[in-house]
Amino acid sequence: HLAAQAQEAPTVQKVVIVHVGPATVSDQLIRANMRVKEGEPFSQDAVDADVQNLHKTGYFQNIRVGREIDARGITLTYRVQAKPVLTEVRFSGNKKYRDSKLRKKLTSRVGEPLDQLKLFNDAQEILKMYQKAGLQKTEVVPVPSINEDLGRGIVTFEVREAPKIRIKD
16 A cells, blocks of 8 residues: 555645746746646656746746645745846947838847847847948947846847948959
């Protein structure tokens, strides 16, 4: 009888969500992306799937799951750190193109999570525009300014326009 009990997975007694930094994502959205439920047998695969699903939402920069076991079962604590929300996009150093023209190239949107990969890709798109215009040595650098306490971020695309390259001979 004892051997059979040892084989059984402990029950998930409680699932706790702890926000590290500002809670910019609701607990409802987090729970909607989780398979692990209270009262069900514990499964590490389900926990791993939860972490993957939460990362896929694009809202989080860090997710850690802690567990405490006692006689009643397991308490799982999901510690989530949301990405800051992009509140403003600025441009500096651009003379050839207006802000509105550069803004059309962006996939980063105000009100969405600030995503480093998107910022990098946006900078590359702006750069292509300059290169097509013959300004090959132009540099475009996204510079995020993040307020950790508020969970908000502003990004400035710093454009260093280089003169047109002329070929002699």
